[in-house]
Amino acid sequence: MLLIRCPYCGLRPEVEFSYGGEAHISRPEDPNALNDEEWGDFLFMRANQKGAFRERWVHTHGCRRWFNVLRDTSSHEIHATYEVGAPKPDVPGAAKPVRKPRARKSAKP
Amino acid sequence: MADITTDAKALRVSPLEVIGHRMVATSSPRVTINEIPFETQIGLRGDASKAAFNRAVKSALGVAPPKEACTAVEAGDRRILWLGPDEWLAVAPDDTGADLLGKLEGPVAKAGGAAIDLTANRTVIVVSGPDARGVLEKGCLHDLHPRAFPTGRVVGTLLAKSQIFLEKTGDKPETFRLYVRASFARHLAEWLIDAAAEFAA
Ligand SMILES: [Zn+2]
Numbered sequence: 592m593l594l595i596r597c598p599y600c601g602l603r604p605e606v607e608f609s610y611g612g613e614a615h616i617s618r619p620e621d622p623n624a625l626n627d628e629e630w631g632d633f634l635f636m637r638a639n640q641k642g643a644f645r646e647r648w649v650h651t652h653g654c655r656r657w658f659n660v661l662r663d664t665s666s667h668e669i670h671a672t673y674e675v676g677a678p679k680p681d682v683p684g685a686a687k688p689v690r691k692p693r694a695r696k697s698a699k700p
Numbered sequence: 701m702a703d704i705t706t707d708a709k710a711l712r713v714s715p716l717e718v719i720g721h722r723m724v725a726t727s728s729p730r731v732t733i734n735e736i737p738f739e740t741q742i743g744l745r746g747d748a749s750k751a752a753f754n755r756a757v758k759s760a761l762g763v764a765p766p767k768e769a770c771t772a773v774e775a776g777d778r779r780i781l782w783l784g785p786d787e788w789l790a791v792a793p794d795d796t797g798a799d800l801l802g803k804l805e806g807p808v809a810k811a812g813g814a815a816i817d818l819t820a821n822r823t824v825i826v827v828s829g830p831d832a833r834g835v836l837e838k839g840c841l842h843d844l845h846p847r848a849f850p851t852g853r854v855v856g857t858l859l860a861k862s863q864i865f866l867e868k869t870g871d872k873p874e875t876f877r878l879y880v881r882a883s884f885a886r887h888l889a890e891w892l893i894d895a896a897a898e899f900a901a
Contacts, residue, residue, distance in 0.1 A: 599769055599785050600855070604841040607857055652863045653856040654769075654784035 593667060597650045598658050598674045611647030613637045614659045615679075641665050643682040648672075714738060715823045715885035722893055730899040731829035733892050739824050740797040741879075742804065744780070744788040746813025756807030760800055761790055772854045772867050781854045781865060781879075789818070789865070789879070822865075823885050827892065828875040831899040836866075836876060838895045846871060860891040 593605040619625055619633055638644070644664045649657045661670040661680055671680040705711065714737030716723070723733040744765060746753040754764040763775035765788045772781045781789040792800055797819055804815035827835060833844045839860040843849060854867040865879040880888050 601769070603857075606841065650856075652858050654787070655856075656784055 593669065595648065595660065595669060596672045597653060597656070598672055598677075599654045599656055600650060603650070603653060607650060607652040608648050609651045611649055611657065613639075614645040614647045643670060645679065712738070715882040716825070716889050719886065719889055719893075723889060726893045726896050726900060728896075728900045729829065730831040731827065731835055731896050733889070733896060734826045734828075735885075735889070736824040736826060736877075738794040738819070740790075740792040740794060740800060741818045741822060742790040742792075742797070742800060743816045743818045744790055744804075744808065744813065745786055746808060746811060747786060750811050752811035753808065753813050756804065756811050756813075757788075757790070759807070760803035761792070770855055771852055772869075773852075774869075779867075781867060783856060783865065790815075791824075791879075820882065822879045822881050825878040825880060825885070825889065825892065826875065827878065827896075828870070829873050829899075831896075832874045832876055835892065835895045835899065839891065840866070842866070844868075846874075860888055862888045864888070 594602050595605055595608055596602050597608075616633070616637075619629075622630065625633070641664055644662055646660050646662060647657055648660050649655065658672055658674055659677075659679075660672050661682065662668070663670065670683055673680055714735060716735040717737065720735060723735065727733055744757060746757075746765075748754065748765055748767050757780070758764045761775060761778050761780060763773050763778070763780060765780050766773045766782045769782055769785070772779055778790065778792045781791065783789055790800070790804075797817055801815060801817055808815045836859065837844055840857065842855060842857055849868055851868050851871050854865055856863065856865050858864070859866065859878065862880055862884040867877040867879070869875045869877050878888070
C-alpha cells in the first residue's frame, strides 16, 4: 500500500484516497468554439506517460480535499504532493519539467 | 383508552439501540463499548482566518474552531473537531441543537460560512479501557500509540471498511470516540463486539 502525504492531514494510507486521473487539464473556456476532435481530446485524451506524472487525488475518507501528486508511474515513488493552485514542484533529477500532454493537431472548424 | 404520543423525542430510536444490550454484555473492565445516541452535531464551514467567523463560533460554543489539522478542542460538554481546512464538526449534548443553530446560523453566514444541522448523520460510539486501543488496532491503519495519536487528535479514516471520524479523548484509561454514519453503525458495532470478545473477563 502507498503512503500518500495529504497536504492538509499528513501521511496517510492509500485506502483513504481515491484517484482522479491526470492533473492540470482545464476545461476549455468556450466549449462551443471547439470542433468534435478537440472536444474529444479534452474529454478522453490523457498523457498516460511512464515516469514522473502529475495526477489528481482526493482524500475521500479524511478531509475530502482534492490535491495534486507527482508520482512515478513505473516505480510508484511519490516525489511531491501539492495543493490545487500551488506552484508545480520540479521532477527531481529532471532537466526539464514534466512534458505537457500531447497537443494533437486538429483542424479548426 | 390508549395514549397516542406525538412527542417525536419519545418515538425516536438510535441506530444502535437494538444491540445496545450486546455492547454492554461484551464490555469488561478491559474495554467498554457504548453508544452516545442523539448527540447534537453541527457542520461548520468557513474561513478560520476571519475574525468574524471565529467570533461567531466562539460566542455560540465557548471555543473557537481549532486551526491545527487533525485536532479537536473541548469546552465543557461541547467539542469542535477539525475535519478539513475549512470544515469542522461541532458536537454538543442531545437537545441543544435548536439553541446552538439559532446562535450560529446568522453570524456564521454573515462571516461567509455556513452552519448546518448534521445530527442525524452519525452516531457516536465510545470505546474505552486499557484494551480499547487493542480492539481498534485490529481494523485501523493508523498508529494509535499515544506517541503518535495523543489525546485531542481526530482523523477521518476507515475502521472495518467504514468511514469514521476517530477522536482520542482520554489517556486514563485510553478512550476513543467513533463518529459513524447511521447506516454503517450496526455493522461497525457488530465488528467491535467481535473484536472486543477476547478481552472480556
Ligand atoms: Zn486530508
